[in-house]
Amino acid sequence: MKITYLGHASFLIEMNGKSILFDPFISGNEMAKEIDIDNLKVDYIFVTHGHQDHVLDVETIAKNNPKAKLVSNFEVVSWFAEKGIEGHGMNHGGKYMFDFGTAKYVNAVHSSMLPDGSNGGNPGGFVLFDDSHCLYHAGDTALTKDMELIPMTCPKLDIAILPIGDNFTMGYEDAAIASDFILCDQIIGCHYDTFPPIKIDKTKAVEHFDKKGKKLMLPDVGESISI
Ligand code: NI
Numbered sequence: 001m002k003i004t005y006l007g008h009a010s011f012l013i014e015m016n017g018k019s020i021l022f023d024p025f026i027s028g029n030e031m032a033k034e035i036d037i038d039n040l041k042v043d044y045i046f047v048t049h050g051h052q053d054h055v056l057d058v059e060t061i062a063k064n065n066p067k068a069k070l071v072s073n074f075e076v077v078s079w080f081a082e083k084g085i086e087g088h089g090m091n092h093g094g095k096y097m098f099d100f101g102t103a104k105y106v107n108a109v110h111s112s113m114l115p116d117g118s119n120g121g122n123p124g125g126f127v128l129f130d131d132s133h134c135l136y137h138a139g140d141t142a143l144t145k146d147m148e149l150i151p152m153t154c155p156k157l158d159i160a161i162l163p164i165g166d167n168f169t170m171g172y173e174d175a176a177i178a179s180d181f182i183l184c185d186q187i188i189g190c191h192y193d194t195f196p197p198i199k200i201d202k203t204k205a206v207e208h209f210d211k212k213g214k215k216l217m218l219p220d221v222g223e224s225i226s227i
């Protein structure tokens with residue numbers, strides 16, 4: 001499994017020969033300007049919730065990749081279906097076996113209005129797994145005890161993507177507690193530095209995890225991590 005950071009909460013996951021894009025907010029992100037969305041070849045676009053900083057480039061990338069399937073909550077999938085984008089709707093607690101592996105839609109504590117004010121359903125995160133790998137992308141969320149359900153209901157996590165930018169989501173201190181709840185010590189931080197209210201001290205964040213014997217990875221935009 002290869003995980004490439006595309007800025008903010010966007011990642012490209014390569015798993016069993018398929019490319020799975022999460023939460024594309026690239027063309028509007030000054031920090032991701034070296035990523036050309038027209039070069040992205042994807043099989044799936046996973047969207048954790050309806051906010052603009054997670055859905056901005058969905059339509060362009062879906063139209064560039066007509067076979068790609070959008071996976072999100074039912075309301076987000078229905079909204080994009082009206083724009084001619086094919087999708088697979090899910091809801092909290094449900095899992096489904098795709099051709100790359102299984103995806104489970106799990107709870108997030110946040111909000112989810114779509115850019116035009118439409119109902120974006122309930123926000124979530126996704127756990128992706130097969131027989132040998134398990135990854136959690138938390139989406140935008142507060143720290144919540146519901147995270148304890150993930151290791152009870154999914155295979156052991158190898159790695160988790162958690163928001164650490166504070167203000168709109170949990171900050172890194174709460175993310176370190178989340179890593180206890182999900183029983184995973186390998187964390188990739190996201191949703192920080194993109195906007196002024198979520199600028200963080202990266203050194204402090206990494207040290208905070210270090211002190212707990214955990215690893216916080218903060219890849220550069222375009223950088224990949226293989227597990
Ligand atoms: Ni959000």
Ligand code: MN
Pocket residue numbers: 051053054140168191
């Ligand atoms: Mn967000």
